[in-house]
Amino acid sequence: MTDADRVRAWLRDRGAESIPHAGGSLYEHLGRVHERLRGHALGEDEQLAGLTHAAYGTDGFPVVLLDVTARQELRDLIGPAAEALVYRYGGCDRDRTWRALPQTQTVWSRFTGHAESPTPAEVRAFADLSIVNELDVYERSDEIAAKAGDYFRSVFPTWAPLASPSVMEDCRRTLTIG
Numbered sequence: 135m136t137d138a139d140r141v142r143a144w145l146r147d148r149g150a151e152s153i154p155h156a157g158g159s160l161y162e163h164l165g166r167v168h169e170r171l172r173g174h175a176l177g178e179d180e181q182l183a184g185l186t187h188a189a190y191g192t193d194g195f196p197v198v199l200l201d202v203t204a205r206q207e208l209r210d211l212i213g214p215a216a217e218a219l220v221y222r223y224g225g226c227d228r229d230r231t232w233r234a235l236p237q238t239q240t241v242w243s244r245f246t247g248h249a250e251s252p253t254p255a256e257v258r259a260f261a262d263l264s265i266v267n268e269l270d271v272y273e274r275s276d277e278i279a280a281k282a283g284d285y286f287r288s289v290f291p292t293w294a295p296l297a298s299p300s301v302m303e304d305c306r307r308t309l310t311i312g
Contacts, residue, residue, distance in 0.1 A: 137178070137212070138168065141185050144211055148199040157274030160188060160197065170266045174300045180259050182212040183219035187263055190224035193244055202245055219259050221245075222252065223267075226260075235261070236292045261297040265290055269308045287311055 142165070145151075150161035157163060168185035189208055191198040200208055202221070209217040222241055226232075230242035230249075239257050240249045252260060268286055272279050287309050294302050305311070 137182060138185060141182060141211060145186070145199070150199060153197055155195070156271045156278060163270060163274075164188065166270050167263075167267050170270065170304075171262065174262070174266070174298060174304065176259075176262060176298065176301075179213060179216040179219065180262060182216040183223065183259070184263055184266065186212055186216070186220050187223050187267060189220055190245075192224050193226055193228045219256070219263060222250070222256070222260055223263050226264075232264075232289050233292075236296060239296070257296050258298060261293045262301045265293065265297060265301050265305050269305060273308065283309065 142161075145161055145164060150164065151159050153160035155163045157166070164185050164187065167187060168181050171181045171184040186199075186208060188195055188197070189199045190202050202225070205217060205221060208220060211217075212220070222243075225243040225245040227242040227244040231240070234240065235257070238251075239254075240251050241257075241260060242249045268282070268290075272283060272286060290297075290302075290305050290309065291311055297305075
């Protein structure tokens, strides 16, 4: 059994298959994000973080599969680097972080109210996961595409220096950015 298979079983045990999400269930969404990150040849930690990125809920999706006080459980499942990305992603206060990210490379936490300055590699992983997640939602929900498409088109191009080139190309193609 692969690490991804073990994580998928954990997600099913947590009920992710029955949680509605754009394009079907949360389980399906998490799987698509994982596969898209893999398609960009990103590392195993990023891929496993993609598969569990909503474990603690997110600024845009309040459903929690695992309370943040139980972080060790997710660390044991996906490893410390992947869990740290899930925690950063899930805890991100998007209003305070996203637009300023290229200038500050600071991520504000909605969990703690504090800011952190991740390493350049951690910022890249955060940007890649954030973009790939939103591209999946954008493609599967006309409502979200209409509501957030212009916002994504205004923010994500500014992340080009931070994100992986293949993720940015996917972003430009999906959001039809010139």
